[in-house]
Amino acid sequence: MTLPDGSQKQTPAGTTIGDFVKTAIGPGLAKAAVLAKIDGPSGQMQEVDLARALDHDTKLEILTSKQPEALETIRHDAAHIVADAVQRLFPGTQVTIGPSIENGFYYDFDRGTPFSEAELAQIEELANKIVAEDLPFKRTEVSIDDAIKLFEGKGEKFKVEIIHDIVAKGATTLTLYSHGEWVDFCLGPHGPSTGKVGVIKLLSSSAAYWRGDSKNKTLQRIYGTAFFDKKGLDAWQKQREEAEKRDHRRLGKDLDLFHFHPFSPGAAFWTPKGTAIYTQLSAYMRALALGNGYVEIKTPLLYNKGLWEISGHWGKYKENMFLVEDSEAKAAGDEDPHHYSLKPMNCPSHHLYYGFKKQSYRDLPMRLHTQDVLHRNEAAGALGGLTRVRQFAQDDAHIYCREDQISEEVAKFVKLLDRVYNAFGLQYTAKFATRPEKRIGDDAMWDRAETALKTALDSLDLAYEAKPGDGAFYGPKIDFDVSDSIGRKWQLGTVQLDYAAPERFDLTYVGEDGKDHRPVVLHRAIYGSFERFIAILIEHFAGAFPVWLAPIQVAVVTVTDRVNEHAKTVVDRLAAAGVRVSFDDGNGMMKAKIRDASLQKIPYTIVLGDKEVASDQVSIRTFGGGDQQKLETLPFAAFVERLAAESKFP
Ligand SMILES: [Zn+2]
Numbered sequence: 003m004t005l006p007d008g009s010q011k012q013t014p015a016g017t018t019i020g021d022f023v024k025t026a027i028g029p030g031l032a033k034a035a036v037l038a039k040i041d042g043p044s045g046q047m048q049e050v051d052l053a054r055a056l057d058h059d060t061k062l063e064i065l066t067s068k069q070p071e072a073l074e075t076i077r078h079d080a081a082h083i084v085a086d087a088v089q090r091l092f093p094g095t096q097v098t099i100g101p102s103i104e105n106g107f108y109y110d111f112d113r114g115t116p117f118s119e120a121e122l123a124q125i126e127e128l129a130n131k132i133v134a135e136d137l138p139f140k141r142t143e144v145s146i147d148d149a150i151k152l153f154e155g156k157g158e159k160f161k162v163e164i165i166h167d168i169v170a171k172g173a174t175t176l177t178l179y180s181h182g183e184w185v186d187f188c189l190g191p192h193g194p195s196t197g198k199v200g201v202i203k204l205l206s207s208s209a210a211y212w213r214g215d216s217k218n219k220t221l222q223r224i225y226g227t228a229f230f231d232k233k234g235l236d237a238w239q240k241q242r243e244e245a246e247k248r249d250h251r252r253l254g255k256d257l258d259l260f261h262f263h264p265f266s267p268g269a270a271f272w273t274p275k276g277t278a279i280y281t282q283l284s285a286y287m288r289a290l291a292l293g294n295g296y297v298e299i300k301t302p303l304l305y306n307k308g309l310w311e312i313s314g315h316w317g318k319y320k321e322n323m324f325l326v327e328d329s330e331a332k333a334a335g336d337e338d339p340h341h342y343s344l345k346p347m348n349c350p351s352h353h354l355y356y357g358f359k360k361q362s363y364r365d366l367p368m369r370l371h372t373q374d375v376l377h378r379n380e381a382a383g384a385l386g387g388l389t390r391v392r393q394f395a396q397d398d399a400h401i402y403c404r405e406d407q408i409s410e411e412v413a414k415f416v417k418l419l420d421r422v423y424n425a426f427g428l429q430y431t432a433k434f435a436t437r438p439e440k441r442i443g444d445d446a447m448w449d450r451a452e453t454a455l456k457t458a459l460d461s462l463d464l465a466y467e468a469k470p471g472d473g474a475f476y477g478p479k480i481d482f483d484v485s486d487s488i489g490r491k492w493q494l495g496t497v498q499l500d501y502a503a504p505e506r507f508d509l510t511y512v513g514e515d516g517k518d519h520r521p522v523v524l525h526r527a528i529y530g531s532f533e534r535f536i537a538i539l540i541e542h543f544a545g546a547f548p549v550w551l552a553p554i555q556v557a558v559v560t561v562t563d564r565v566n567e568h569a570k571t572v573v574d575r576l577a578a579a580g581v582r583v584s585f586d587d588g589n590g591m592m593k594a595k596i597r598d599a600s601l602q603k604i605p606y607t608i609v610l611g612d613k614e615v616a617s618d619q620v621s622i623r624t625f626g627g628g629d630q631q632k633l634e635t636l637p638f639a640a641f642v643e644r645l646a647a648e649s650k651f652p
């Protein structure tokens with residue numbers, strides 16, 4: 003056995019992995035182990051049970067609760083356990099399939115009525131009892147005939163149907179997994195025993211079609227999750243509750259930021275407050291771009307298919323584009339007059355722009371920034387909130403440069419990205435994706451491109467994860483994942499090298515030698531799309547934006563109606579100073595108005611009474627300062643100064 007540290011150990015053929023780990027490595031790891039990986043038939047590492055007997059020389063890796071694969075395995079274990087519990091409680095219920103999914107598992111059952119809440123509670127209780135019984139999972143190989151006999155005997159029609167399918171695909175034996183009396187057939191792997199599954203939690207139940215096809219029989223699906231211990235489950239539940247509270251669709255409504263209408267699916271209507279956030283983000287990015295050697299341009303939204311034929315979108319991306327009819331072509335009898343399309347991305351229009359003039363080496367790097375509206379025809383079923391939309395804008399830019407400038411340009415870009423993510427308190431990690439199997443260009447080109455990116459990364463002292471084979475077909479790239487305030491990860495920024503586009507668009511520059519050369523293109527974005535970035539920020543800040551980004555920065559509240567007229571002048575003076583301010587002069591109680599400003603998560607609430615009016619002062623409450631906070635009283639001018647300082651772009 004070759005272990006991950008490269009050391010080798012010998013064991014007689016037939017030893018189970020579990021026993022080998024116990025004697026050759028140690029009882030600590032043997033106890034913590036959930037499953038293992040060994041050399042598979044295709045040369046790739048394959049997940050196997052600890053009870054598997056070793057019968058060939060192999061690399062051996064032991065997975066414990068620390069590895070994500072182990073959690074996935076116990077969730078599939080949990081699916082078996084839940085199916086066992088259902089059949090113990092409701093004999094005659096037929097089982098179908100029960101895979102692990104992101105964050106848990108499901109199992110589909112055939113029975114006439116949906117599972118009630120009370121039944122789910124009963125099943126969950128019994129499932130956790132089966133966990134406590136600590137029954138070992140046993141794997142056996144059986145012939146197809148024996149498997150069919152077994153499941154026919156149990157009246158499991160769906161299982162028999164699946165077996166026939168597998169036979170049709172050429173299988174000659176099947177693997178069964180049992181714990182206690184209960185048996186299922188599946189490919190595995192499973193953990194050592196039901197006890198490894200620390201705790202099972204059932205989440206919901208819903209109808210589902212057999213094989214996902216609405217023509218088939220309706221089944222009853224149970225969703226659940228499992229963790230190694232209660233601590234893990236509690237932490238997950240807490241994060242889930244927190245995420246629900248922060249859900250941008252919910253906060254978007256509560257804070258009145260945006261709407262959607264079925265007449266324009268996947269395209270947001272931004273309220274004045276939502277628009278304020280959008281334009282602040284846009285202005286911030288514009289200021290950063292212009293301050294860092296970019297120029298901003300605007301390009302058309304609608305293009306003839308000729309452009310998309312050059313870019314390759316017409317062949318590969320047409321179904322994602324909104325096509326537009328050419329009325330003259332239609333009148334002339336053209337059978338398919340959809341000669342135009344709304345742009346799904348800015349790149350091709352920037353390439354056209356680059357080609358308007360003969361460029362020289364002195365013009366490079368040329369950095370073009372654009373925040374135009376883009377359209378992509380996402381499936382209606384995939385649309386949801388601001389994270390999946392059909393209309394959006396990006397903080398997009400393309401950098402045209404010489405090959406020897408790539409490294410410096412990438413380093414500059416990453417520094418800019420670092421500044422932006424830090425400004426929002428977003429932690430991030432980088433992924434460096436290199437040449438995929440299907441690619442253009444020769445190895446020498448890829449060597450140069452990858453070295454340039456790596457040099458940039460190394461010069462930044464930035465930790466990154468290598469992703470061999472994950473690059474685009476036209477060049478390597480670096481992707482950036484951010485973690486928000488509750489630890490969720492989002493992929494946002496990217497910088498991609500592109501050697502293909504300059505060829506397709508025949509882009510050139512005149513070099514120092516007076517000859518034409520090909521530039522390289524870097525595609526880059528920091529926010530990604532404004533829409534998705536705003537969704538992430540709403541959830542990251544839980545709607546409580548920093549002063550510079552807050553849609554309303556100051557709420558004005560009066561102690562008595564007597565000072566309402568004065569309050570109006572305060573509002574006007576603040577607005578004139580560029581402050582986003584609101585004033586509720588309705589009949590409500592002062593306390594209720596203060597509470598309302600707090601619910602709207604407005605950073606400052608100023609309270610005006612006779613004293614403040616007489617001295618042109620304001621008493622301020624800060625959001626998050628609590629009900630008992632002592633109000634700070636300061637001259638109006640000093641407050642405006644403070645706001646101006648806090649409203650500066652970070
Ligand atoms: Zn299984």
Ligand SMILES: [Zn+2]
Pocket residue numbers: 347348349400525526
């Ligand atoms: Zn691009």
